[in-house]
Amino acid sequence: MATVPTLSYSSVRAYLECPLRWKFLYIDRLPETPRGYFSFGRTVHSVLEELLRPLVLPAARSTSEKESQTTLDDFPGSSGHLTAGRLRSRNEMLELYRTSWVGDGYTSAEEERRYRQLGEEILGKFYDVVCLSPPSPIAVEAHLEATWDGVPVHGYIDRIDRTPEGGLEIVDYKTSRELTSEDAEGSDQLALYQVLVEKNYRDPVERLTLYHLRSQTPLSVPRRARPALSELHERVLTVRDGIRTEAYEPTPGRQCSRCEFRGICPEFKEVPATERDRLKELVDRFDALRAEEHRIDGQLARAAEELHLAAERLGVHRMPGSRGVAIRRREENWRYPEDRVRGILAEGGQWEMRSPLDSETIRKLLRDPNLPPEVKRRISELGSRDVRWYWTLEDS
Ligand code: SF4
Known part of the structure:
Protein backbone atom coordinates (compact mmCIF):
# COMPACT_ATOMS: atom_id res chain seq x y z
CA MET A 1 0.00 0.00 0.00
CA CYS A 259 -4.80 19.77 -18.85
CA GLU A 260 -1.14 20.56 -19.35
CA PHE A 261 -0.21 16.86 -19.39
CA ARG A 262 -1.97 15.86 -22.60
CA GLY A 263 1.41 15.32 -24.28
CA ILE A 264 2.32 12.53 -21.85
CA CYS A 265 -1.16 11.19 -21.09
CA PRO A 266 -1.79 7.78 -22.73
CA GLU A 267 -5.24 9.04 -23.76
CA PHE A 268 -3.71 11.71 -26.00
CA LYS A 269 -0.04 10.80 -26.43
CA GLU A 270 0.82 10.15 -30.08
CA VAL A 271 2.28 6.89 -31.39
CA PRO A 272 5.99 7.38 -32.27
CA ALA A 273 6.58 7.78 -36.02
CA THR A 274 8.74 4.61 -36.12
CA GLU A 275 5.80 2.47 -34.93
CA ARG A 276 3.04 4.15 -36.88
CA ASP A 277 2.93 2.00 -40.05
CA ARG A 278 3.15 -1.34 -38.25
CA LEU A 279 0.45 -0.36 -35.76
CA LYS A 280 -1.74 1.09 -38.50
CA GLU A 281 -1.79 -2.33 -40.19
CA LEU A 282 -2.59 -4.02 -36.88
CA VAL A 283 -5.47 -1.61 -36.20
CA ASP A 284 -6.86 -2.16 -39.73
CA ARG A 285 -6.71 -5.93 -39.24
CA PHE A 286 -8.48 -5.63 -35.87
CA ASP A 287 -11.10 -3.39 -37.48
CA ALA A 288 -11.73 -5.92 -40.28
CA LEU A 289 -12.00 -8.81 -37.82
CA ARG A 290 -14.48 -6.83 -35.74
CA ALA A 291 -16.63 -6.23 -38.82
CA GLU A 292 -16.45 -9.96 -39.63
CA GLU A 293 -17.41 -10.78 -36.04
CA HIS A 294 -20.51 -8.55 -36.31
CA ARG A 295 -21.45 -10.14 -39.65
CA ILE A 296 -21.13 -13.66 -38.16
CA ASP A 297 -23.04 -12.63 -35.02
CA GLY A 298 -25.91 -11.49 -37.24
CA GLN A 299 -25.89 -14.77 -39.19
CA LEU A 300 -25.82 -16.79 -35.95
CA ALA A 301 -28.81 -14.88 -34.57
CA ARG A 302 -30.81 -15.45 -37.76
CA ALA A 303 -29.97 -19.22 -37.81
CA ALA A 304 -30.94 -19.55 -34.12
CA GLU A 305 -34.25 -17.79 -34.82
CA GLU A 306 -35.02 -20.15 -37.73
CA LEU A 307 -34.20 -23.18 -35.56
CA HIS A 308 -36.40 -21.77 -32.80
CA LEU A 309 -39.38 -21.34 -35.14
CA ALA A 310 -38.92 -24.91 -36.41
CA ALA A 311 -38.65 -26.21 -32.82
CA GLU A 312 -41.89 -24.41 -31.87
CA ARG A 313 -43.70 -25.71 -34.95
CA LEU A 314 -42.55 -29.33 -34.50
CA GLY A 315 -42.50 -29.42 -30.68
CA VAL A 316 -38.89 -30.70 -30.53
CA HIS A 317 -35.81 -29.52 -28.60
CA ARG A 318 -33.07 -31.54 -30.32
CA MET A 319 -32.21 -31.31 -34.03
CA PRO A 320 -29.52 -33.49 -35.56
CA GLY A 321 -27.02 -32.07 -38.06
CA SER A 322 -24.20 -33.86 -39.96
CA ARG A 323 -21.58 -33.45 -37.26
CA GLY A 324 -23.51 -32.60 -34.11
CA VAL A 325 -26.87 -32.08 -32.46
CA ALA A 326 -28.38 -28.64 -31.88
CA ILE A 327 -30.09 -28.57 -28.48
CA ARG A 328 -32.57 -25.90 -27.42
CA ARG A 329 -32.16 -24.57 -23.85
CA ARG A 330 -34.32 -22.27 -21.82
CA GLU A 331 -33.23 -19.56 -19.43
CA GLU A 332 -35.57 -17.49 -17.33
CA ASN A 333 -35.09 -14.41 -15.23
CA TRP A 334 -37.52 -13.11 -12.67
CA ARG A 335 -37.98 -9.47 -11.80
CA TYR A 336 -39.71 -8.04 -8.75
CA PRO A 337 -40.40 -4.42 -7.70
CA GLU A 338 -38.01 -4.28 -4.74
CA ASP A 339 -39.83 -1.49 -2.86
CA ARG A 340 -43.15 -3.33 -2.92
CA VAL A 341 -41.58 -6.64 -1.86
CA ARG A 342 -39.78 -4.84 0.94
CA GLY A 343 -43.09 -3.30 2.00
CA ILE A 344 -44.81 -6.71 2.16
CA LEU A 345 -41.90 -8.15 4.16
CA ALA A 346 -41.84 -5.17 6.49
CA GLU A 347 -45.49 -5.77 7.35
CA GLY A 348 -44.35 -9.07 8.87
CA GLY A 349 -41.85 -7.22 11.07
CA GLN A 350 -39.03 -9.72 11.21
CA TRP A 351 -38.13 -9.28 7.53
CA GLU A 352 -37.45 -5.56 7.73
CA MET A 353 -33.66 -5.79 7.77
CA ARG A 354 -33.24 -8.02 4.70
CA SER A 355 -30.94 -6.21 2.28
CA PRO A 356 -30.22 -6.04 -0.61
CA LEU A 357 -33.31 -7.60 -2.14
CA ASP A 358 -32.29 -8.63 -5.63
CA SER A 359 -34.33 -11.06 -7.70
CA GLU A 360 -32.21 -14.05 -6.72
CA THR A 361 -32.67 -13.30 -3.01
CA ILE A 362 -36.41 -12.97 -3.48
CA ARG A 363 -36.58 -16.31 -5.34
CA LYS A 364 -34.71 -17.96 -2.45
CA LEU A 365 -37.06 -16.31 -0.01
CA LEU A 366 -40.07 -17.76 -1.83
CA ARG A 367 -38.61 -21.24 -1.24
CA ASP A 368 -38.09 -20.51 2.46
CA PRO A 369 -40.48 -22.78 4.47
CA ASN A 370 -40.58 -20.19 7.27
CA LEU A 371 -42.17 -17.52 5.08
CA PRO A 372 -45.97 -17.47 5.63
CA PRO A 373 -47.86 -18.78 2.53
CA GLU A 374 -49.93 -15.59 2.26
CA VAL A 375 -46.77 -13.46 2.08
CA LYS A 376 -45.35 -15.84 -0.55
CA ARG A 377 -48.51 -15.53 -2.60
CA ARG A 378 -48.49 -11.72 -2.53
CA ILE A 379 -44.83 -11.54 -3.50
CA SER A 380 -45.21 -14.19 -6.24
CA GLU A 381 -47.99 -12.15 -7.84
CA LEU A 382 -45.61 -9.21 -8.21
CA GLY A 383 -43.04 -11.19 -10.24
CA SER A 384 -42.61 -10.96 -13.98
CA ARG A 385 -40.57 -13.41 -16.00
CA ASP A 386 -38.24 -12.99 -18.98
CA VAL A 387 -37.71 -16.20 -20.95
CA ARG A 388 -34.80 -16.59 -23.33
CA TRP A 389 -34.22 -19.57 -25.63
CA TYR A 390 -30.73 -20.40 -26.83
CA TRP A 391 -28.98 -23.19 -28.70
CA THR A 392 -25.97 -25.33 -27.84
CA LEU A 393 -24.18 -27.88 -30.03
CA GLU A 394 -23.17 -31.30 -28.89
CA ASP A 395 -21.30 -34.04 -30.75
CA SER A 396 -23.69 -36.59 -32.15
S1 SF4 B 1 -7.13 12.06 -19.05
FE1 SF4 B 1 -5.06 12.79 -19.48
S2 SF4 B 1 -5.37 14.77 -20.47
FE2 SF4 B 1 -7.27 14.25 -19.42
S3 SF4 B 1 -7.08 15.20 -17.41
FE3 SF4 B 1 -6.35 13.12 -17.22
S4 SF4 B 1 -4.15 13.26 -17.51
FE4 SF4 B 1 -5.03 15.15 -18.28
Whole structure:
Protein backbone atom coordinates (compact mmCIF):
# COMPACT_ATOMS: atom_id res chain seq x y z
CA MET A 1 0.00 0.00 0.00
CA ALA A 2 1.27 3.48 -0.90
CA THR A 3 1.54 6.25 1.67
CA VAL A 4 -1.27 8.80 1.39
CA PRO A 5 -0.22 12.44 1.78
CA THR A 6 -2.30 14.90 3.77
CA LEU A 7 -5.21 15.73 1.49
CA SER A 8 -6.36 19.23 0.62
CA TYR A 9 -9.54 20.25 -1.15
CA SER A 10 -7.64 20.86 -4.42
CA SER A 11 -5.94 17.50 -4.15
CA VAL A 12 -9.26 15.67 -3.57
CA ARG A 13 -10.85 17.52 -6.48
CA ALA A 14 -7.89 16.80 -8.76
CA TYR A 15 -8.00 13.07 -7.97
CA LEU A 16 -11.77 12.83 -8.49
CA GLU A 17 -11.42 14.64 -11.84
CA CYS A 18 -8.60 12.46 -13.08
CA PRO A 19 -6.40 10.17 -10.95
CA LEU A 20 -3.60 10.22 -13.52
CA ARG A 21 -3.44 14.02 -13.49
CA TRP A 22 -3.31 13.82 -9.68
CA LYS A 23 -0.31 11.50 -9.98
CA PHE A 24 1.46 13.86 -12.38
CA LEU A 25 0.93 16.72 -9.92
CA TYR A 26 1.38 15.15 -6.51
CA ILE A 27 3.67 12.13 -7.04
CA ASP A 28 5.73 13.06 -10.11
CA ARG A 29 5.62 16.73 -9.07
CA LEU A 30 5.41 17.91 -12.67
CA PRO A 31 5.06 21.68 -12.82
CA GLU A 32 1.68 23.16 -13.76
CA THR A 33 1.61 25.61 -16.64
CA PRO A 34 1.45 29.13 -15.18
CA ARG A 35 -1.81 30.85 -16.03
CA GLY A 36 -2.57 34.54 -15.76
CA TYR A 37 -5.80 34.15 -13.80
CA PHE A 38 -4.06 32.01 -11.17
CA SER A 39 -1.29 34.61 -10.81
CA PHE A 40 -3.93 37.31 -10.56
CA GLY A 41 -5.80 35.40 -7.86
CA ARG A 42 -2.59 34.83 -5.91
CA THR A 43 -1.67 38.53 -6.00
CA VAL A 44 -5.10 39.74 -4.89
CA HIS A 45 -5.29 37.10 -2.13
CA SER A 46 -1.88 38.06 -0.75
CA VAL A 47 -2.81 41.76 -0.62
CA LEU A 48 -6.10 41.00 1.14
CA GLU A 49 -4.24 38.85 3.64
CA GLU A 50 -1.77 41.65 4.45
CA LEU A 51 -4.52 44.27 4.52
CA LEU A 52 -6.61 42.47 7.13
CA ARG A 53 -3.81 40.91 9.17
CA PRO A 54 -3.62 43.89 11.58
CA LEU A 55 -7.32 43.44 12.36
CA VAL A 56 -6.95 39.85 13.50
CA LEU A 57 -7.94 39.12 17.07
CA PRO A 58 -6.82 35.55 17.66
CA ALA A 59 -9.41 33.21 19.08
CA ALA A 60 -8.93 30.34 21.46
CA ARG A 61 -8.01 27.12 19.72
CA SER A 62 -8.32 23.48 20.51
CA THR A 63 -4.82 22.23 21.11
CA SER A 64 -5.48 18.54 20.93
CA GLU A 65 -8.07 16.00 19.90
CA LYS A 66 -9.15 16.05 23.55
CA GLU A 67 -10.27 19.66 23.07
CA SER A 68 -8.02 21.17 25.73
CA GLN A 69 -8.51 24.86 25.26
CA THR A 70 -6.26 27.92 25.23
CA THR A 71 -7.81 31.14 26.45
CA LEU A 72 -7.25 34.75 25.47
CA ASP A 73 -4.84 35.09 28.36
CA ASP A 74 -2.57 32.57 26.67
CA PHE A 75 -1.85 34.86 23.74
CA PRO A 76 1.44 36.79 24.03
CA GLY A 77 1.03 40.33 25.34
CA SER A 78 -2.60 39.81 26.18
CA SER A 79 -4.34 40.56 29.41
CA GLY A 80 -7.56 39.14 28.11
CA HIS A 81 -8.50 42.27 26.16
CA LEU A 82 -7.03 42.19 22.70
CA THR A 83 -7.49 45.16 20.39
CA ALA A 84 -7.16 45.23 16.62
CA GLY A 85 -4.30 47.07 14.96
CA ARG A 86 -4.39 49.79 12.34
CA LEU A 87 -5.69 49.25 8.81
CA ARG A 88 -3.22 50.28 6.12
CA SER A 89 -4.12 53.38 4.10
CA ARG A 90 -5.61 52.89 0.65
CA ASN A 91 -2.36 54.10 -0.95
CA GLU A 92 -0.29 51.72 1.15
CA MET A 93 -2.52 48.88 0.07
CA LEU A 94 -2.21 49.81 -3.62
CA GLU A 95 1.55 50.12 -3.27
CA LEU A 96 1.60 46.64 -1.73
CA TYR A 97 -0.47 45.42 -4.68
CA ARG A 98 2.08 46.81 -7.14
CA THR A 99 5.07 45.28 -5.35
CA SER A 100 3.34 41.89 -4.85
CA TRP A 101 2.29 41.54 -8.49
CA VAL A 102 2.89 38.04 -9.91
CA GLY A 103 3.34 38.38 -13.65
CA ASP A 104 3.51 34.68 -14.65
CA GLY A 105 1.27 33.10 -17.26
CA TYR A 106 -0.36 36.11 -18.92
CA THR A 107 -0.79 35.56 -22.63
CA SER A 108 0.07 39.17 -23.56
CA ALA A 109 1.08 42.51 -22.07
CA GLU A 110 -2.42 43.74 -22.83
CA GLU A 111 -4.02 40.91 -20.88
CA GLU A 112 -1.70 41.58 -17.95
CA ARG A 113 -2.55 45.30 -18.05
CA ARG A 114 -6.28 44.53 -17.97
CA TYR A 115 -5.86 42.22 -14.98
CA ARG A 116 -3.74 44.81 -13.15
CA GLN A 117 -6.48 47.36 -13.61
CA LEU A 118 -9.18 44.90 -12.54
CA GLY A 119 -7.18 44.16 -9.37
CA GLU A 120 -6.94 47.85 -8.51
CA GLU A 121 -10.69 48.24 -8.95
CA ILE A 122 -11.46 45.16 -6.86
CA LEU A 123 -9.11 46.19 -4.06
CA GLY A 124 -10.39 49.78 -4.07
CA LYS A 125 -13.99 48.60 -3.67
CA PHE A 126 -12.97 46.03 -1.06
CA TYR A 127 -11.22 48.79 0.90
CA ASP A 128 -14.44 50.86 0.89
CA VAL A 129 -16.43 47.88 2.18
CA VAL A 130 -13.90 47.23 4.96
CA CYS A 131 -13.92 50.91 6.05
CA LEU A 132 -17.71 50.95 6.09
CA SER A 133 -18.14 47.67 7.87
CA PRO A 134 -14.88 46.28 9.27
CA PRO A 135 -14.84 42.49 9.63
CA SER A 136 -13.75 40.77 12.84
CA PRO A 137 -11.23 38.20 11.63
CA ILE A 138 -9.74 35.72 14.03
CA ALA A 139 -7.42 34.41 11.31
CA VAL A 140 -6.35 35.24 7.77
CA GLU A 141 -4.74 32.77 5.38
CA ALA A 142 -4.92 30.20 8.17
CA HIS A 143 -3.18 26.90 7.53
CA LEU A 144 -5.16 24.27 9.42
CA GLU A 145 -4.60 20.54 9.68
CA ALA A 146 -6.73 17.80 11.17
CA THR A 147 -7.42 14.11 11.07
CA TRP A 148 -10.95 13.60 9.80
CA ASP A 149 -12.18 10.16 10.85
CA GLY A 150 -8.80 8.64 10.09
CA VAL A 151 -7.88 10.76 7.06
CA PRO A 152 -5.30 13.58 7.43
CA VAL A 153 -6.58 16.74 5.73
CA HIS A 154 -5.39 20.33 5.54
CA GLY A 155 -6.26 23.65 3.96
CA TYR A 156 -5.39 27.34 3.70
CA ILE A 157 -8.43 29.36 4.68
CA ASP A 158 -8.62 32.94 3.41
CA ARG A 159 -10.41 34.32 6.44
CA ILE A 160 -12.22 33.19 9.58
CA ASP A 161 -14.45 35.86 11.12
CA ARG A 162 -16.10 36.12 14.49
CA THR A 163 -19.87 36.47 13.96
CA PRO A 164 -21.98 38.87 16.06
CA GLU A 165 -23.54 35.76 17.65
CA GLY A 166 -20.12 34.61 18.86
CA GLY A 167 -19.65 31.79 16.36
CA LEU A 168 -17.36 31.63 13.34
CA GLU A 169 -17.78 32.42 9.67
CA ILE A 170 -15.49 30.97 7.02
CA VAL A 171 -14.80 33.32 4.13
CA ASP A 172 -13.27 32.24 0.85
CA TYR A 173 -12.43 34.96 -1.69
CA LYS A 174 -13.21 34.32 -5.34
CA THR A 175 -11.85 36.42 -8.20
CA SER A 176 -13.85 34.48 -10.80
CA ARG A 177 -16.21 36.24 -13.18
CA GLU A 178 -19.41 34.42 -12.16
CA LEU A 179 -20.48 33.12 -8.77
CA THR A 180 -23.92 32.09 -7.50
CA SER A 181 -25.48 31.03 -4.21
CA GLU A 182 -25.59 27.48 -5.59
CA ASP A 183 -21.79 27.58 -5.77
CA ALA A 184 -21.70 28.30 -2.04
CA GLU A 185 -24.37 25.71 -1.26
CA GLY A 186 -22.53 22.95 -3.11
CA SER A 187 -18.96 23.93 -2.28
CA ASP A 188 -16.91 20.96 -1.05
CA GLN A 189 -14.13 23.42 -0.36
CA LEU A 190 -16.22 25.31 2.24
CA ALA A 191 -17.42 22.01 3.73
CA LEU A 192 -13.87 20.76 4.20
CA TYR A 193 -12.88 24.12 5.71
CA GLN A 194 -15.77 23.78 8.16
CA VAL A 195 -14.36 20.44 9.28
CA LEU A 196 -10.87 21.92 9.65
CA VAL A 197 -12.05 24.95 11.59
CA GLU A 198 -14.23 22.93 13.94
CA LYS A 199 -11.38 20.56 14.65
CA ASN A 200 -9.03 23.46 15.38
CA TYR A 201 -11.30 25.94 17.17
CA ARG A 202 -13.73 25.36 19.92
CA ASP A 203 -16.37 27.79 18.65
CA PRO A 204 -18.90 26.43 16.17
CA VAL A 205 -18.95 27.44 12.53
CA GLU A 206 -22.18 29.29 11.79
CA ARG A 207 -21.77 30.47 8.24
CA LEU A 208 -19.88 29.58 5.10
CA THR A 209 -19.23 32.39 2.63
CA LEU A 210 -17.89 32.66 -0.86
CA TYR A 211 -16.92 36.29 -1.31
CA HIS A 212 -17.29 37.45 -4.91
CA LEU A 213 -14.61 40.10 -5.18
CA ARG A 214 -15.64 41.58 -8.52
CA SER A 215 -19.05 42.60 -7.13
CA GLN A 216 -18.11 42.71 -3.42
CA THR A 217 -20.95 40.25 -2.75
CA PRO A 218 -20.77 37.76 0.11
CA LEU A 219 -22.68 34.59 -0.81
CA SER A 220 -23.38 33.03 2.56
CA VAL A 221 -24.96 29.73 3.47
CA PRO A 222 -25.49 28.05 6.86
CA ARG A 223 -22.96 25.53 8.15
CA ARG A 224 -23.03 22.22 6.32
CA ALA A 225 -25.22 19.57 8.00
CA ARG A 226 -23.94 16.15 8.97
CA PRO A 227 -25.34 14.18 5.96
CA ALA A 228 -23.57 16.50 3.50
CA LEU A 229 -20.33 16.15 5.49
CA SER A 230 -20.70 12.36 5.45
CA GLU A 231 -21.06 12.41 1.66
CA LEU A 232 -17.93 14.52 1.35
CA HIS A 233 -16.11 12.19 3.71
CA GLU A 234 -17.07 9.28 1.44
CA ARG A 235 -15.48 11.12 -1.50
CA VAL A 236 -12.37 11.81 0.56
CA LEU A 237 -12.20 8.10 1.45
CA THR A 238 -12.51 7.19 -2.24
CA VAL A 239 -9.50 9.38 -2.95
CA ARG A 240 -7.57 8.03 0.05
CA ASP A 241 -8.21 4.42 -1.04
CA GLY A 242 -7.35 5.19 -4.67
CA ILE A 243 -4.01 6.67 -3.69
CA ARG A 244 -3.31 3.82 -1.28
CA THR A 245 -3.83 1.26 -4.02
CA GLU A 246 -2.04 3.42 -6.62
CA ALA A 247 -5.12 3.58 -8.86
CA TYR A 248 -4.03 6.20 -11.40
CA GLU A 249 -6.09 5.51 -14.50
CA PRO A 250 -6.67 8.48 -16.80
CA THR A 251 -10.29 9.67 -16.80
CA PRO A 252 -10.79 11.72 -19.94
CA GLY A 253 -13.43 14.42 -19.80
CA ARG A 254 -14.02 18.12 -20.17
CA GLN A 255 -11.03 18.85 -17.94
CA CYS A 256 -8.66 17.49 -20.60
CA SER A 257 -8.96 20.66 -22.69
CA ARG A 258 -7.11 22.59 -19.97
CA CYS A 259 -4.80 19.77 -18.85
CA GLU A 260 -1.14 20.56 -19.35
CA PHE A 261 -0.21 16.86 -19.39
CA ARG A 262 -1.97 15.86 -22.60
CA GLY A 263 1.41 15.32 -24.28
CA ILE A 264 2.32 12.53 -21.85
CA CYS A 265 -1.16 11.19 -21.09
CA PRO A 266 -1.79 7.78 -22.73
CA GLU A 267 -5.24 9.04 -23.76
CA PHE A 268 -3.71 11.71 -26.00
CA LYS A 269 -0.04 10.80 -26.43
CA GLU A 270 0.82 10.15 -30.08
CA VAL A 271 2.28 6.89 -31.39
CA PRO A 272 5.99 7.38 -32.27
CA ALA A 273 6.58 7.78 -36.02
CA THR A 274 8.74 4.61 -36.12
CA GLU A 275 5.80 2.47 -34.93
CA ARG A 276 3.04 4.15 -36.88
CA ASP A 277 2.93 2.00 -40.05
CA ARG A 278 3.15 -1.34 -38.25
CA LEU A 279 0.45 -0.36 -35.76
CA LYS A 280 -1.74 1.09 -38.50
CA GLU A 281 -1.79 -2.33 -40.19
CA LEU A 282 -2.59 -4.02 -36.88
CA VAL A 283 -5.47 -1.61 -36.20
CA ASP A 284 -6.86 -2.16 -39.73
CA ARG A 285 -6.71 -5.93 -39.24
CA PHE A 286 -8.48 -5.63 -35.87
CA ASP A 287 -11.10 -3.39 -37.48
CA ALA A 288 -11.73 -5.92 -40.28
CA LEU A 289 -12.00 -8.81 -37.82
CA ARG A 290 -14.48 -6.83 -35.74
CA ALA A 291 -16.63 -6.23 -38.82
CA GLU A 292 -16.45 -9.96 -39.63
CA GLU A 293 -17.41 -10.78 -36.04
CA HIS A 294 -20.51 -8.55 -36.31
CA ARG A 295 -21.45 -10.14 -39.65
CA ILE A 296 -21.13 -13.66 -38.16
CA ASP A 297 -23.04 -12.63 -35.02
CA GLY A 298 -25.91 -11.49 -37.24
CA GLN A 299 -25.89 -14.77 -39.19
CA LEU A 300 -25.82 -16.79 -35.95
CA ALA A 301 -28.81 -14.88 -34.57
CA ARG A 302 -30.81 -15.45 -37.76
CA ALA A 303 -29.97 -19.22 -37.81
CA ALA A 304 -30.94 -19.55 -34.12
CA GLU A 305 -34.25 -17.79 -34.82
CA GLU A 306 -35.02 -20.15 -37.73
CA LEU A 307 -34.20 -23.18 -35.56
CA HIS A 308 -36.40 -21.77 -32.80
CA LEU A 309 -39.38 -21.34 -35.14
CA ALA A 310 -38.92 -24.91 -36.41
CA ALA A 311 -38.65 -26.21 -32.82
CA GLU A 312 -41.89 -24.41 -31.87
CA ARG A 313 -43.70 -25.71 -34.95
CA LEU A 314 -42.55 -29.33 -34.50
CA GLY A 315 -42.50 -29.42 -30.68
CA VAL A 316 -38.89 -30.70 -30.53
CA HIS A 317 -35.81 -29.52 -28.60
CA ARG A 318 -33.07 -31.54 -30.32
CA MET A 319 -32.21 -31.31 -34.03
CA PRO A 320 -29.52 -33.49 -35.56
CA GLY A 321 -27.02 -32.07 -38.06
CA SER A 322 -24.20 -33.86 -39.96
CA ARG A 323 -21.58 -33.45 -37.26
CA GLY A 324 -23.51 -32.60 -34.11
CA VAL A 325 -26.87 -32.08 -32.46
CA ALA A 326 -28.38 -28.64 -31.88
CA ILE A 327 -30.09 -28.57 -28.48
CA ARG A 328 -32.57 -25.90 -27.42
CA ARG A 329 -32.16 -24.57 -23.85
CA ARG A 330 -34.32 -22.27 -21.82
CA GLU A 331 -33.23 -19.56 -19.43
CA GLU A 332 -35.57 -17.49 -17.33
CA ASN A 333 -35.09 -14.41 -15.23
CA TRP A 334 -37.52 -13.11 -12.67
CA ARG A 335 -37.98 -9.47 -11.80
CA TYR A 336 -39.71 -8.04 -8.75
CA PRO A 337 -40.40 -4.42 -7.70
CA GLU A 338 -38.01 -4.28 -4.74
CA ASP A 339 -39.83 -1.49 -2.86
CA ARG A 340 -43.15 -3.33 -2.92
CA VAL A 341 -41.58 -6.64 -1.86
CA ARG A 342 -39.78 -4.84 0.94
CA GLY A 343 -43.09 -3.30 2.00
CA ILE A 344 -44.81 -6.71 2.16
CA LEU A 345 -41.90 -8.15 4.16
CA ALA A 346 -41.84 -5.17 6.49
CA GLU A 347 -45.49 -5.77 7.35
CA GLY A 348 -44.35 -9.07 8.87
CA GLY A 349 -41.85 -7.22 11.07
CA GLN A 350 -39.03 -9.72 11.21
CA TRP A 351 -38.13 -9.28 7.53
CA GLU A 352 -37.45 -5.56 7.73
CA MET A 353 -33.66 -5.79 7.77
CA ARG A 354 -33.24 -8.02 4.70
CA SER A 355 -30.94 -6.21 2.28
CA PRO A 356 -30.22 -6.04 -0.61
CA LEU A 357 -33.31 -7.60 -2.14
CA ASP A 358 -32.29 -8.63 -5.63
CA SER A 359 -34.33 -11.06 -7.70
CA GLU A 360 -32.21 -14.05 -6.72
CA THR A 361 -32.67 -13.30 -3.01
CA ILE A 362 -36.41 -12.97 -3.48
CA ARG A 363 -36.58 -16.31 -5.34
CA LYS A 364 -34.71 -17.96 -2.45
CA LEU A 365 -37.06 -16.31 -0.01
CA LEU A 366 -40.07 -17.76 -1.83
CA ARG A 367 -38.61 -21.24 -1.24
CA ASP A 368 -38.09 -20.51 2.46
CA PRO A 369 -40.48 -22.78 4.47
CA ASN A 370 -40.58 -20.19 7.27
CA LEU A 371 -42.17 -17.52 5.08
CA PRO A 372 -45.97 -17.47 5.63
CA PRO A 373 -47.86 -18.78 2.53
CA GLU A 374 -49.93 -15.59 2.26
CA VAL A 375 -46.77 -13.46 2.08
CA LYS A 376 -45.35 -15.84 -0.55
CA ARG A 377 -48.51 -15.53 -2.60
CA ARG A 378 -48.49 -11.72 -2.53
CA ILE A 379 -44.83 -11.54 -3.50
CA SER A 380 -45.21 -14.19 -6.24
CA GLU A 381 -47.99 -12.15 -7.84
CA LEU A 382 -45.61 -9.21 -8.21
CA GLY A 383 -43.04 -11.19 -10.24
CA SER A 384 -42.61 -10.96 -13.98
CA ARG A 385 -40.57 -13.41 -16.00
CA ASP A 386 -38.24 -12.99 -18.98
CA VAL A 387 -37.71 -16.20 -20.95
CA ARG A 388 -34.80 -16.59 -23.33
CA TRP A 389 -34.22 -19.57 -25.63
CA TYR A 390 -30.73 -20.40 -26.83
CA TRP A 391 -28.98 -23.19 -28.70
CA THR A 392 -25.97 -25.33 -27.84
CA LEU A 393 -24.18 -27.88 -30.03
CA GLU A 394 -23.17 -31.30 -28.89
CA ASP A 395 -21.30 -34.04 -30.75
CA SER A 396 -23.69 -36.59 -32.15
S1 SF4 B 1 -5.37 14.77 -20.47
FE1 SF4 B 1 -7.27 14.25 -19.42
S2 SF4 B 1 -7.13 12.06 -19.05
FE2 SF4 B 1 -5.06 12.79 -19.48
S3 SF4 B 1 -4.15 13.26 -17.51
FE3 SF4 B 1 -5.03 15.15 -18.28
S4 SF4 B 1 -7.08 15.20 -17.41
FE4 SF4 B 1 -6.35 13.12 -17.22
